[in-house]
Amino acid sequence: MEHGKPAGIASLVSPPSLLSQRGGMREHVDQAVRSALLAGRFIPGKAVTLRGLAQELGVSPMPVREVIQRLAAEHALVVLSNGRVQVPKMTAARFDEVLKARLLLEPELAAMALENKAEIDTKALEKIDLEIDASLGTGDAEGYMMLNYAFHFRIYEASRSTILLPLVESLWLQFAPFMRTVYGRVGTAHLVDWHKEAIKAIRAGNVESLRESMASDIREGMWLLGRSSFPPEEDKQDAF
Amino acid sequence: MEHGKPAGIASLVSPPSLLSQRGGMREHVDQAVRSALLAGRFIPGKAVTLRGLAQELGVSPMPVREVIQRLAAEHALVVLSNGRVQVPKMTAARFDEVLKARLLLEPELAAMALENKAEIDTKALEKIDLEIDASLGTGDAEGYMMLNYAFHFRIYEASRSTILLPLVESLWLQFAPFMRTVYGRVGTAHLVDWHKEAIKAIRAGNVESLRESMASDIREGMWLLGRSSFPPEEDKQDAF
């Protein structure tokens, strides 16, 4: 398995705004790795090393250790039995379950968000959706993924949820890296979304319509991924 | 706010079986704290200190730090803005969401488990249910909670789930401490469960009946908690 720098994680390093607070370094590393995961800059199966990440982010290995444990708890990273850390590989079973979980939780979250309709900036959503169309046109997979994330979570955050929302975030962290690899193979051209229908449902205050728009968006977006082939289990994810 | 030792966390210290492996200390601490949380030996709002836990478990603060980050990522612990760590307090909003999430996920998990019916040891479930009745009779709240956890997850684990199951575990870690405080106030006498109906549904292979049994069990078990009063928001969970 070839190694190599995890491809510009440090690219989106936030200026030292709150880095001098308590846990500032950890927060910095956490956001950097999370963004990288969600944007698909980490390839499934890729090894993640403590000192590597630390050097790349310009911090000591210490905050990186804590962040890795944190992300491992959310199953965004896996710690093999030999201690090595890597981005988990997708399997057919895992994929089916992620789809099921998303369909259970995300429409519900959207419905909850609609109860605080005033907090949903549909104008901003339209802007994001336009940028999504643009990124699809240029084939910018990474940009598409971040924008798609922004679109969904701009809605979900209006739910003021403290339980369901973190669960869904964990799900996104888990399938995003795989998503990226598929887009790298088949491109983003055939992608269609139900964002415009969702915005319409929000404006109309139609909960049921919003639920169905989100469900359709998830189902069709994931369908493209599901038709793709899963990595062969050359070596087991972890040999206990 | 009074302090005090977190009450016998080290009680269930496993013998040094696999403690010399990689990450052995961390695994040890992780299981100890998780068990304590699920059994309700941590009271919501209680401060959890790094050095305190470390000394109690006979390890250096290092593995404790990683475990705390791990549990904080699952929202089983919260890291305040000043760095202090505590067991999160329950609020009405959080409680409603936990109930909603449980009703969405756990019946589904039980249904998935029934697809591997052979892996569900109904004989063991009956034994656990008997012990639950016994613990209710003696008012052993801590024992009841661990047995109730065992009952549910013995079923769920048959689902071979790698996505939904961890999400549900995160939920249990979040409401267990609160559950314990309520039992401490109102006792466990009025507790009724649908475990016998669930076992019957499993034996009959009746998926829909199992779903409803689990939903009823969750609803009625949580109803007792919901009627209880939530801690007044004397001080905010976290002052940013």
Next chain:
DNA sequence: TTGGCGAAAATGTGATCACAAATTAGGGGC
């Protein structure tokens, strides 16, 4: 070229230290 053996490098883990920030305790003045 290929397979395997041994040295060298890399990696995670646990421990310890120094430091800053926050909490707590104590004492003095009102």
Next chain:
DNA sequence: GCCCCTAATTTGTGATCACATTTTCGCCAA
């Protein structure tokens, strides 16, 4: 008694170190 200010203690954070294990690389023989 009550409040406020200061000192002592506690606590989390980041850094560094030593070590065992693992992986990787280089070399030699078949």
